[in-house]
Amino acid sequence: MKTKVALITGGYTGEAEVSFKSSAFVYSQIDKEKYDVYTINLGLDSWFYTDEQGVKYEIDRQDFSLNLNEKINFDVAFIIIHGTPGEDGRLQGYFDMIGLPYTTCSALTSALTMNKGYTKAIIQDIPNLNVAQSVLLFEEHRPAAADLVKEKLALPLFVKPNAGGSSIGMSKVKTWEELPEALNNAYDAENTGKQVLVEEFVTGREFSQGIYRNAKGELQVLPATEVKTTREFFDFEAKYTPGLTEEITPADLTAAQKDLADQLIQEIYIRLNCKGMVRVDFFIENNTDKFFFIEINTVPGQTAQSFIPQQVRASGRKESDFYGELIEAALLGK
Structure with a gap:
């Protein structure tokens, strides 16, 4: 019997449009021979599934089940909501209470890392990692x-x-x-x-790098991406307007820079008690080579052009295998 996956998208903020694009790509890549995937849209007014005929079916929030011709109880939730309630711990806390495994960090870690100031307070004493004033x-x-x-x-x-x-x-x-x-x-x-x-402001080169824990419980660091933008900084337009940003994956780093980046990314992941895939953004300061933490993203974008899929491909993996690993790790509680 196939594993039933609730692919959860939408959300309560302006980032919902990005979530729709990310979830559409993830849906296209998940192995349908192994997984039955249902895209569930979470909005302020309704949580629902839409079938191929365009008919909407409400989610039963008592147990997050779906009633089609039969009652569907999901085995795992694959959360692709950027912002509230999928990235700030609210949805994770609900799933904890009903006993449904999910692919992201825990409720506590998700809530903490949504708060940039609190996150910096936790990781600021990691050796060789700097945080801006x-x-x-x-x-x-x-x-x-x-x-x-x-x-x-x-x-x-x-x-x-x-x-x-x-x-x-x-x-x-x-x-x-x-x-x-x-x-x-x-x-x-x-x-x-x-x-x-x-x-x-830190003057330097900007990078973004993914990391995840596989079904064996092993940390897997993905190749870093360097971000070069024609904008003043990597703002919303630079992120989502074609041609404004050059993204180089894998990044052109020296062996020493790469080793230190991999080490720091792993330590950040461990220190914040992360699960699933996360993405860490950082600067390497000009002239000093010091690493400056920018922020961590616990539900990173998943369009074909997003950093994580780029890095998955650069590592020699297939997106379908990568998403399968995240699902299996969540089912095993890794």
Whole structure:
């Protein structure tokens, strides 16, 4: 009997459109000889499955089952929701309570890593890993936010929602006059918790690198991707507009840089108690070769052009085998 997989997409934020594209690619790659895959759309108003005729069927939230001609109980949830509720621990906590295995990090790790400021506090003492100087602002700080930033940080700056994704609400600030608007954009980004992280800019090369645990429980580090963009930084437009960014996979790193990157990525994964696939973004600072942590993404994009699929192919793997490994690892509790 085939394993029944709930491929979960959508979500409650502007990142839903990206989730739809990611889940469509994952669906196209999963081995249908081994897995029965049902794409489940989670929206604020409804959780549902749509059949080939376009008929919608509601999910029974008591046990996350689906009633078609018969009741379908899923064996595993493959979560491809960027943002809430699939990346911030809410959905993971629900699945924990009903006993359904899933392919992502735990509820605690997902909630922690959605908060960029809290994540930095956990990993900042890893040897040879650096974090940029930063200020974490809450809603109560908003009236005096600009003054608090000026007291502690130097230009240029990155301003971003502390719990957002896809670079939504993110700005690069080069003058103090630009700071108030950038803070407002970050504070007002949809469903990001009214918290803002402001960081000093690091001048260097930008990289993104995936890692996952296979069904044997072994950590597998994927080749890094270097990101070169014509934009001021790797913002939403740079991520999703063809031609604005050059992505080089595998990245052109020296043997020493590659070894250190692999080591640091593994230590970050372990320190944050990650599961499934995650992606870590980092800088290598110009002139010093120091590694600076940017952020971790526990539900990274999965379109054909996304970093993780690029890195899977560069490692000599097939996406179908890779997604199968994630499913089997989740079923085994790895």
